[in-house]
Amino acid sequence: MDRTRRKAPRRAPSADRHPVLARGHAASAVAAVAVPPLEFLAHASSVLAASLDYETTLSNVARLAVPSLADFCVFDLVADSGAIQRVAWHYEEPAREAAFDDVWRFVPNADLDRHPVAKVLRTGRTEFVPDVTDAWMEAVATGPEHLQLMYDLALRSLITVPLMARERTLGAVSLCRVGASPHFTPEDLSLAEELARRTAVAVENARLFREARNAEARYHGLFSNAADAILVADGDGQYLDANPAASELLGYSREELLGMRVADVVAAGPDWTEAEYARFRTEGSWRGELDVRRKDGTILAVEAQATVVPSPNGPVYVSAVRNISERRALERLQREFIAMVTHELRTPLTAISGYAQLLRRRQAYSDSAVDAILSQVKNQERLLHDLLDASRVETRRLDLHRTSVDLTALVQACVDQLRSVTQACAVRVEAPASPVEGWWDRGRLEQVLNNLLSNAAKYSPDDCDIEVRVEALDAEARVSVRDRGLGMAPEVLPQLFDRFYRVESTAGRVSGLGVGLYIARSLVAAHGGRMWAESAGPGQGSTFTFTLPLGSPPEGR
Ligand code: ADP
Numbered sequence: 001m002d003r004t005r006r007k008a009p010r011r012a013p014s015a016d017r018h019p020v021l022a023r024g025h026a027a028s029a030v031a032a033v034a035v036p037p038l039e040f041l042a043h044a045s046s047v048l049a050a051s052l053d054y055e056t057t058l059s060n061v062a063r064l065a066v067p068s069l070a071d072f073c074v075f076d077l078v079a080d081s082g083a084i085q086r087v088a089w090h091y092e093e094p095a096r097e098a099a100f101d102d103v104w105r106f107v108p109n110a111d112l113d114r115h116p117v118a119k120v121l122r123t124g125r126t127e128f129v130p131d132v133t134d135a136w137m138e139a140v141a142t143g144p145e146h147l148q149l150m151y152d153l154a155l156r157s158l159i160t161v162p163l164m165a166r167e168r169t170l171g172a173v174s175l176c177r178v179g180a181s182p183h184f185t186p187e188d189l190s191l192a193e194e195l196a197r198r199t200a201v202a203v204e205n206a207r208l209f210r211e212a213r214n215a216e217a218r219y220h221g222l223f224s225n226a227a228d229a230i231l232v233a234d235g236d237g238q239y240l241d242a243n244p245a246a247s248e249l250l251g252y253s254r255e256e257l258l259g260m261r262v263a264d265v266v267a268a269g270p271d272w273t274e275a276e277y278a279r280f281r282t283e284g285s286w287r288g289e290l291d292v293r294r295k296d297g298t299i300l301a302v303e304a305q306a307t308v309v310p311s312p313n314g315p316v317y318v319s320a321v322r323n324i325s326e327r328r329a330l331e332r333l334q335r336e337f338i339a340m341v342t343h344e345l346r347t348p349l350t351a352i353s354g355y356a357q358l359l360r361r362r363q364a365y366s367d368s369a370v371d372a373i374l375s376q377v378k379n380q381e382r383l384l385h386d387l388l389d390a391s392r393v394e395t396r397r398l399d400l401h402r403t404s405v406d407l408t409a410l411v412q413a414c415v416d417q418l419r420s421v422t423q424a425c426a427v428r429v430e431a432p433a434s435p436v437e438g439w440w441d442r443g444r445l446e447q448v449l450n451n452l453l454s455n456a457a458k459y460s461p462d463d464c465d466i467e468v469r470v471e472a473l474d475a476e477a478r479v480s481v482r483d484r485g486l487g488m489a490p491e492v493l494p495q496l497f498d499r500f501y502r503v504e505s506t507a508g509r510v511s512g513l514g515v516g517l518y519i520a521r522s523l524v525a526a527h528g529g530r531m532w533a534e535s536a537g538p539g540q541g542s543t544f545t546f547t548l549p550l551g552s553p554p555e556g557r
Helices: 019-027 037-050 054-065 094-105 116-123 134-140 144-153 186-225 244-250 254-258 270-283 325-362 367-394 407-421 442-458 490-495 516-526
Strands: 072-078 084-091 127-129 155-165 168-178 229-233 239-242 285-293 299-309 316-323 403-406 426-430 437-440 465-472 476-483 531-535 542-549
Touching: 037 054, 037 186, 054 072, 054 084, 054 186, 072 094, 072 116, 084 094, 084 116, 094 144, 116 127, 116 155, 116 168, 134 144, 144 155, 155 186, 168 186, 229 244, 239 254, 244 254, 244 316, 270 285, 270 299, 270 316, 299 325, 325 367, 367 516, 403 407, 403 442, 407 426, 407 437, 407 442, 407 465, 407 476, 437 442, 437 542, 442 465, 442 476, 442 516, 442 542, 490 531, 516 531, 516 542
Parallel strands: 426 465
Antiparallel strands: 072 084, 072 168, 127 155, 155 168, 229 239, 229 316, 285 299, 299 316, 403 437, 465 476, 476 542, 531 542
């Protein structure tokens, strides 16, 4: 630490007796290098116009002011937080660099009213102290170190002028003369005020420019990263800009889109597009659903919301576009599902009502009619049960009640049950001689097996020949159900297990809800197993396979 600072503040020796100050004063004899005011201001104006970065500009102005107007010059600006920030300062005395550098440390708090900078920023009025006295320094000092600094610099004369723009105090410029330099005169004050006025305009411009650039960067970030496609067009529908999401949605690069018009993209045709675009122009906004044509020719359903945005070069037409093809598919699925459920539930009801009418007409009990009614009621129950299960899968409320189960015995029981209801089917079972046991939910596995077996029978209208294989591999049991029935195209295989999915070519021939496989796969997955389907193609039969982890019940069960 500097020795002088450890002691109480003490007045600096007079300039001619102090070797460092003496050198400093020789270099900072302001009057000796004085520049005519008009020339000085002309220089200042060109410096102020040179850059839109205000830190650079202020630093250059400070360099201009020293030594022609002052021995040192400091610019303070008010930050958005209200704090005072010392942004630029200049002095030209290498010998007293350390002392001047400390100027940087003594930035006052905004509420420290006695400090000239804080005072000027609060009042918006110039602080002119042509003759700095010890008493003044003692009154304004922020503390002993600050006072010592003013002593060390031999502060002689001070002007602090506010930088005002649009009735706002942006900051202040402080000009100081030290040592043997002459006191500031009223002419110096006028010059300083004019310099401050010009500087304030430049700072305000630089600040506005920076704000505009920040805003642009912010909006550009929003535009570029928006999940929705955003397209900007002119009044003729010519695209002016497109964000990456728009390129992704439409399959065109931004450059390609800039050479295109709205009508090139909207699939409804130019007449409709022109008419709607004209309506959009007059009404100032447009919202609706439409189809767009992607670069690869595919048509995409989208929802668009468009607004007219005023800009200095005339209005621009901004549309936010969102892909709604999934929503449309879901809506279609819902419509189809309701039609399917209605149909499937009505079929057993029609049969029940037919048999009931038959009984009434005959006025006699008939075993076969009652059996048929009961069988249709069972069908109805199964459908409702499946729907309930599908909703349980959806809401993850499928609980398993595990016990020790022999898969071979379970398969055999399900096959026997199938045989009892469908005599037309030949069903073979291949299974190991020893039990294939695991810790599973018997009822749920029965449901899975019944679904696969009844599908194999249902979708084999001509040749019902079913083979069921049970295997015990290393860590898992595997069951496959093969039929020689309708089979399916390989491309539909991945969708078979989707909720409500039915293969179009077979759905028309056989009744069903399209939830059996969805539930079966979810049940197998809940057991920790997998399920998949294979088919060599339509008419080639299918094989459905699932696995289940083998193993004993966890400890303590
Ligand atoms: P559902 O049989 O009630 O329609 P599933 O979920 O059990 O519902 O089956 C979904 C679809 O998979 C069926 O509609 C059918 O198109 C196809 N499918 C299922 N099993 C077979 C099979 N063994 N052979 C041919 N297609 C099948």
